[in-house]
Amino acid sequence: MIAAEQKLQLDLSWALDAVEGDRDLLKEVVADVMTETPFQLKELEASCRAADGAQIARTAHTLKGSVGILGRGRAWELAGIIEQMGYSGQAEEACQALHRLIYELEQLKGFFAKPHWEQYV
Amino acid sequence: MGNKILVIEDNAAFRKILNIRLKSAGYETIMAEDGLSGLTMARKEAPDLVITDLMLPGIDGHKISRMLKFDQRYQHIPVIMLTSRDLEEDAEIAKQCRADAFIVKTTKAQIILDVIERLLAQAQARAVPLELTE
Numbered sequence: 505m506i507a508a509e510q511k512l513q514l515d516l517s518w519a520l521d522a523v524e525g526d527r528d529l530l531k532e533v534v535a536d537v538m539t540e541t542p543f544q545l546k547e548l549e550a551s552c553r554a555a556d557g558a559q560i561a562r563t564a565h566t567l568k569g570s571v572g573i574l575g576r577g578r579a580w581e582l583a584g585i586i587e588q589m590g591y592s593g594q595a596e597e598a599c600q601a602l603h604r605l606i607y608e609l610e611q612l613k614g615f616f617a618k619p620h621w622e623q624y625v
Numbered sequence: 626m627g628n629k630i631l632v633i634e635d636n637a638a639f640r641k642i643l644n645i646r647l648k649s650a651g652y653e654t655i656m657a658e659d660g661l662s663g664l665t666m667a668r669k670e671a672p673d674l675v676i677t678d679l680m681l682p683g684i685d686g687h688k689i690s691r692m693l694k695f696d697q698r699y700q701h702i703p704v705i706m707l708t709s710r711d712l713e714e715d716a717e718i719a720k721q722c723r724a725d726a727f728i729v730k731t732t733k734a735q736i737i738l739d740v741i742e743r744l745l746a747q748a749q750a751r752a753v754p755l756e757l758t759e
Contacts, residue, residue: 572730
């Protein structure tokens with residue numbers, strides 16, 4: 505396992521199993537996740553700005569579903585925490601946690617932007 | 626062509642994974658990205674089984690299951706509810722909506738395929754054969 509993976513707590517074993525070990529398909533799936541997450545993040549940011557707990561929970565849940573494909577790492581964990589905050593109506597706390605989530609998503613983006621990242625998983 | 630499975634899932638990556646695995650297992654697939662179009666497809670396309678995400682834009686998975694299972698025309702169609710929330714409460718509601726199975730999304734694909742196979746076999750066994758008269 506390389507350092508970047510340790511830092512990201514990346515675990516693509518579920519996704520790799522789901523695509524029956526086909527690394528080209530895995531790359532396609534990861535590309536889909538990386539294409540979807542910026543839009544989902546924007547929706548989550550808008551929900552936080554509107555301080556709408558139910559909307560925060562829904563959008564965080566969607567984001568959690570996407571990053572969950574990449575394993576139950578920190579981004580997945582944070583999205584889950586924000587989702588729960590949304591359900592509890594803790595909009596302000598959710599907005600604070602969102603900054604950490606953005607950082608984690610940037611780390612993921614950086615890793616998957618590397619050429620031949622699939623060699624490390 | 627194998628049994629027809631309708632997948633209602635708003636997450637594109639997850640939808641792709643399911644599509645790949647189902648097709649590779651010999652099933653015909655149809656896909657919907659939100660609850661309303663999923664429900665419309667379920668009623669129009671008469672799938673042999675429905676896999677629906679729980680949280681969907683528009684109509685959620687609970688409602689989809691309820692609307693199919695409480696309608697005599699569609700109640701024979703097995704419904705699998707998929708979720709990334711592993712909550713007992715969701716499983717309980719899924720039961721109340723008469724979903725046939727409740728599965729967490731990160732369950733191994735082969736286990737999901739085994740559940741599908743079992744539910745399809747059960748549904749076929751339950752189907753009443755036509756009475757033929759001379």
